[in-house]
Amino acid sequence: MSDAYDLIVIGAGMAGTSAANKCAAQGWRVAIVDELPYGGTCALRGCDPKKILRRGAEIIDAARLLDGDGTHDGETSIDWSDLVRRKRRFTERIPAALEEELIGNNVATLHGQAQFVGRQEVRIDDRVYTSKKFLVATGARPRTLEFPGAEHVIDSTSFLDLDRLPKRIVFVGGGFISFEFAHIAARAGAECIILDHGPRPLRGFDEELVRRLVRRSEQAGISVLRNTSVDRVEPRQAGFVVLVATDGTTSTIDADLVVHGAGRVAALDDLDLEAAEVAYGSRGVTVADHLQSPTNPAVFAAGDAADTAGRPLTPVAVFEGKVAASNMLRGTTTAPDYTGVPTTVFSIPELNRVGLLEDEARAQGFDVHVRFTDTSDWYSSYRVGETESAAKIVIDTATDMVLGAHLLGHGYSELINTFGMAMKLGLTTRQLKSVTATYPSLGSDLGSML
Numbered sequence: 001m002s003d004a005y006d007l008i009v010i011g012a013g014m015a016g017t018s019a020a021n022k023c024a025a026q027g028w029r030v031a032i033v034d035e036l037p038y039g040g041t042c043a044l045r046g047c048d049p050k051k052i053l054r055r056g057a058e059i060i061d062a063a064r065l066l067d068g069d070g071t072h073d074g075e076t077s078i079d080w081s082d083l084v085r086r087k088r089r090f091t092e093r094i095p096a097a098l099e100e101e102l103i104g105n106n107v108a109t110l111h112g113q114a115q116f117v118g119r120q121e122v123r124i125d126d127r128v129y130t131s132k133k134f135l136v137a138t139g140a141r142p143r144t145l146e147f148p149g150a151e152h153v154i155d156s157t158s159f160l161d162l163d164r165l166p167k168r169i170v171f172v173g174g175g176f177i178s179f180e181f182a183h184i185a186a187r188a189g190a191e192c193i194i195l196d197h198g199p200r201p202l203r204g205f206d207e208e209l210v211r212r213l214v215r216r217s218e219q220a221g222i223s224v225l226r227n228t229s230v231d232r233v234e235p236r237q238a239g240f241v242v243l244v245a246t247d248g249t250t251s252t253i254d255a256d257l258v259v260h261g262a263g264r265v266a267a268l269d270d271l272d273l274e275a276a277e278v279a280y281g282s283r284g285v286t287v288a289d290h291l292q293s294p295t296n297p298a299v300f301a302a303g304d305a306a307d308t309a310g311r312p313l314t315p316v317a318v319f320e321g322k323v324a325a326s327n328m329l330r331g332t333t334t335a336p337d338y339t340g341v342p343t344t345v346f347s348i349p350e351l352n353r354v355g356l357l358e359d360e361a362r363a364q365g366f367d368v369h370v371r372f373t374d375t376s377d378w379y380s381s382y383r384v385g386e387t388e389s390a391a392k393i394v395i396d397t398a399t400d401m402v403l404g405a406h407l408l409g410h411g412y413s414e415l416i417n418t419f420g421m422a423m424k425l426g427l428t429t430r431q432l433k434s435v436t437a438t439y440p441s442l443g444s445d446l447g448s449m450l
């Protein structure tokens with residue numbers, strides 16, 4: 001049996017749903033399919049549930065920072081299973097609500113695993129569907145770990161749904177997931193170790209700010225081991241032994257839980273892209289700048305599943321989905337504009353970046369003026385008792401525009417958006433300094449950072 005559509009979207013996450021709604025609104029016959037409940041990683045297994053758990057950690061941290069300095073920390077503590085139940089109350093309602101919204105927008109909602117069986121045909125369960133266009137929006141999955149005992153390592157999805165938080169936790173990889181989860185777990189009373197096989201964690205962020213975040217992480221009870229790789233994980237009667245090598249020297253770490261934070265890769269394994277003659281690589285579906293497959297023009301890709309210049313982040317998935325939809329609808333070749341897309345590691349305090357690192361700007365030939373400010377004695381940090389906060393702003397001397405902004409500090413994940421907006425709109429620092437913010441607010445820190 002065969003069903004014909006104008007567009008079939010594979011993956012009901014951020015990229016897929018934004019494209020499906022946009023094309024259906026223009027009268028296209030659109031279907032979307034997911035093998036899991038609708039909502040994708042961000043809403044069900046990533047950004048949102050993580051920040052719900054983080055809220056508990058924020059409260060603990062805030063109380064500790066002022067303990068004995070105007071407040072008493074007392075008995076405030078995280079009840080992990082209650083916090084996870086609160087998270088579930090949020091995530092559980094999403095799939096049905098999202099599906100209802102899609103149906104209301106005239107998108108046909110399908111369930112099952114999609115697999116290409118031809119250039120313009122997919123099979124979902126035992127049924128074959130044909131379509132003029134396809135959008136691959138299948139997201140990412142944790143990278144396969146190669147060491148013996150990797151099967152004992154839990155992924156981020158399982159961590160976010162733990163009923164009980166064990167005492168000793170090892171995080172493999174020193175990136176977003178490990179830092180964010182360790183900062184939550186440490187405030188919930190766990191002893192956390194982050195190990196990274198490279199010389200420094202969070203390589204995509206400003207080195208000096210990362211150094212300060214590591215210092216603050218250690219104060220919160222998180223050890224960060226560099227140049228350390230896992231040789232194997234062995235189960236014991238209670239917990240695990242993690243055998244590691246640091247700069248060639250081997251040692252063991254006792255753990256109750258080992259968590260995967262060693263990177264994610266595009267989730268393409270089950271799609272049989274060969275059957276559709278769609279080229280792909282380890283970074284995702286190969287696409288031209290306007291998100292179309294060069295080997296099969298019926299196929300577009302967006303979000304974590306697409307090999308683009310955009311980072312694997314939710315806002316990028318959303319606007320890539322929209323750009324792909326717009327190009328499909330109009331037959332245009334518009335490329336997504338990634339200027340000013342900020343990113344945040346939701347540690348406590350949070351680490352933020354938008355635009356170029358200082359080294360990148362210099363390597364690209366810019367003559368830069370760098371403003372580094374330790375903001376830990378500023379009013380905004382003193383008020384909450386935060387001891388590690390700083391800003392580095394990289395400015396193009398020729399144009400006076402911001403090339404990159406790097407912020408570590410309480411609440412700075414909001415402030416980084418203003419820097420992103422300034423970059424997107426091409427504002428000069430002179431213009432930015434002329435803006436008035438309410439006082440005292442984080443926005444009022446901005447002018448002094450320039």
Ligand SMILES: Cc1cc2nc3c(=O)[nH]c(=O)nc-3n(C[C@H](O)[C@H](O)[C@H](O)COP(=O)(O)OP(=O)(O)OC[C@H]3O[C@@H](n4cnc5c(N)ncnc54)[C@H](O)[C@@H]3O)c2cc1C
Nearest residue numbers: 011013014015035040041042114138139303304312313314
């Ligand atoms: C723990 C964690 C925390 C994160 N926190 C943040 C954050 O704070 N901020 C941020 O910007 N980003 C964050 N991210 C990244 C963000 O979640 C992703 O970049 C974003 O969700 C990608 O959206 P997407 O639409 O490309 O893919 P997804 O949302 O992953 O959607 C893909 C969908 O495709 C489905 N699928 C896959 N293969 C098939 C198939 N063959 N057939 C049918 N369906 C299929 C999957 O089931 C899934 O529902 C986080 C990621 C993780 C893992």
Ligand SMILES: NC(=O)c1ccc[n+]([C@@H]2O[C@H](COP(=O)([O-])OP(=O)(O)OC[C@H]3O[C@@H](n4cnc5c(N)ncnc54)[C@H](O)[C@@H]3O)[C@@H](O)[C@H]2O)c1
Nearest residue numbers: 173174175176177178196197198261262263264312344345
């Ligand atoms: N706040 C956010 O926006 C957010 C939060 C979580 C995840 N994400 C997205 O999800 C992606 C995946 O996150 P992640 O934290 O898993 O990956 P990551 O790419 O951020 O970091 C992975 C780290 O693990 C290290 N590593 C890799 N293999 C290793 C090994 N075998 N042993 C030790 N170290 C190893 C790498 O050197 C790197 O430092 C991110 O790139 C990001 O785009 C975003």
